[in-house]
Amino acid sequence: MAEFDVDLFVIGGGSGGVRAARIAAGHGAKVMIAEEYRMGGTCVIRGCVPKKLFVLGSHVHQEIADAAGFGWTIGEVKFDWPTLVANKDKEIARLEAAYTTNVEKSGAEVVKARAEFEGPHTLRLSDGKTVTARHILIATGGAPNHGKPIPGxxxxxxxxxxxxxxxxxxxxxxxxxxxxxxxxxxxxxxxxxxxxxxxxxxxxxxxxxxxxxxxxxxxxxxxxxxxxxxxxxxxxxxxxxxxxxxxxxxxxxxxxxxxxxxGRHPNVANLGLDKAGVAINPANGGIAVDGWSKTSVPHIYGIGDVTHRFNLTPVAIREGHAFADTVFGKRPVQVDYANIPTAVFCQPEVGTVGLTEAEARANFSHVDIYRTDFRPIKATMSGSQSRVLMKLVVDGTTDRVLGCHIVGDCAAETIQALAIAVKMKATKADFDATIALHPTAAEELVTMRTPTARYVRQAAE
Structure with a gap:
């Protein structure tokens, strides 16, 4: 008989847990993944995806208002909230089914149940069954935090x-x-x-x-x-x-x-972590892990928001993949957390990668800032008073671009491409040597030639 029921048991069917399960199964491991709610986790079910769908729909009213400047006359406009919610629910259900199908196609077993530790290698499911696992991955994500209790x-x-x-x-x-x-x-x-x-x-x-x-x-x-x-x-x-x-x-x-x-807090409650000997990071309340996502128990790992390191879905996915390659693929991989691009899908949109001006000035002796603030071409016709912000933070000594910050339409799409250049340690000269794509807002990123600010840290006497 096998020493354990499975090679890997994953607690949590979110983006990180699903990626880890699929990759580990692809490496030949016997994998079981448990999710008590819906496959897909926060991002797919009640986070990034439905939020982006809501954001896209909310743009329409402004698009209609802008249309007049381009010659369009639009009649009575009606909006129905229940229709939005119902169509969102259909798309989320489709994605949830796709997540489940993809995991099962990889060879991993999906269990619709809650899993809690009974011991370092043993888990008890909410259906009463117990499972033993050689390795265990905690990927239970986070939950909303309302802060201190207040009346009402x-x-x-x-x-x-x-x-x-x-x-x-x-x-x-x-x-x-x-x-x-x-x-x-x-x-x-x-x-x-x-x-x-x-x-x-x-x-x-x-x-x-x-x-x-x-x-x-x-x-x-x-x-x-x-x-x-x-x-x-x-x-x-x-x-x-x-x-x-x-x-x-x-x-x-x-x-x-x-x-x-x-804010959100790590979802660590009632997992039975004490029975397994898994330590909590006192600094952030998440599962304490090292650079390999390993917990205080050598065969138990934690990834994603439950560790409270970088609470971003793509980070959880990268951590899950790295874990599976390291433990089951015989290819040790550590996640590089430098220069992670991020976006805020507010209106206007924010896209950013690398250091802020304050961070750069605290860590580099010479910092050059290139900044521009302008009305985009669409606003000149629509009559909108919205403005775009673009900013480059540059190491004045090496000319390396340390950070890029954009506020405006398609900021997230633009910053994803720029993140490649920043990750590759591109210099401002590399940006300047790139021919502009006209007419775009993003061309400003390769046409700013004169620093708007320059900071030189005085040497200590």
Whole structure:
């Protein structure tokens, strides 16, 4: 008899877990993957994909408004929220089925059940069965975090519930200033809701380049979104179908929906980690792992948001692939976390890769900044007052491009291509030698010749 039931047991059927299961099975391992909810995880079921579908639909109203400048006369426009939700649900169901099918085609077994540790090599499923595994991968992702309890917290929803609302609220209050908060602010506003964003910090998008933060806030406010910073929600009262959100500045806001998007925490509860001896990282509350995604127990690994390292779907996928190649493919691979591109699908869109200006100035003695802010060609005809921001951060000593930041239409698509150049350590001279593609907004990235700012750190005496 075999010493273990399977070579690999994966807890969690999200993007990272699915990739790990498929690659490990392809290397000849006997694999079982357990998912208690729906295959696809946060990204596919209640995250990146449905959010992007909602974002795309919310653009239509602005496109219609812009059309007049190009000679179009459009009659009465109607929008039906239930139709949007129903069509989104159909697409998500299709993707979920595809995820399940692809895993099964790879040779891995899918189990629709919750899995918890009974010991270092043993897992108990919610159907009562137990499974032993030579290696175990924890890929349970993260969950919304509402922060400290406040009166009326039971009236607050997260982004999870926002995808299943029965109707579009006329007025929305969103607490948070990061990816999810701003993306949903744009979504609701685009479909016609009056939106107020509450954020405790001095400005939205903490951790992003300062020019990006300022530019995005200005553009969101142009679109009619109210942003209140240096403030938090202290209480939420309900009056029938309406809510009154009380703020720390003493004011209150009436709305039909209150949503918190203040962060996510690793999904580590009730996994039985203590029975397996798996340690938690005290710094972030996630599964503690090393550079190989190995936990404190040599045969147990953790990837994706549950480790709380870089909470991005493509990172989880890369970690899952690297794990499977390392453990089952006899090809040790460590994930390189430098220069990970990221996007915020707010309106306008943000795309960024590499260092911010502040990070570069803290780590390099000479830093050159190339920055431009302009109305795109479409706005000159539509009459829109929106503006595009493009910024390059350059090592003044080596001429290497350290960071690139874009705010505007198709920023994410543009930054994906630029991330290749930044990853390859392209120089500003390489950018300058590239012939511009005209007329595009992105041509500005290869035509900025004169630094808008130059910083030289003074040597310590």
């Amino acid at each position: 917290i039971e009236h607050v929803i997260s982004s999870d519930e926002a995808f299943h609302l029965k109707e579009l609220p006329k007025r929305v209050v969103i607490q948070g200033g990061g990816y999810i908060a701003l993306e949903f602010a744009g979504i609701f506003s685009g479909y016609g809701s009056d939106v107020t964003v509450i954020y405790r910090g001095d400005n939205i998008l903490r951790g992003f380049d300062e020019d990006v933060r300022k530019h995005v806030r200005t553009e969101l406010e142009k679109r009619g979104i109210t942003i209140i910073t240096g403030c938090t929600v202290e209480k939420v009262d309900r009056y029938g179908k309406e809510f009154s959100t009380h703020l720390s500045n003493g004011s209150s806001i009436a709305s039909e929906l209150v949503m918190f998007a203040i």
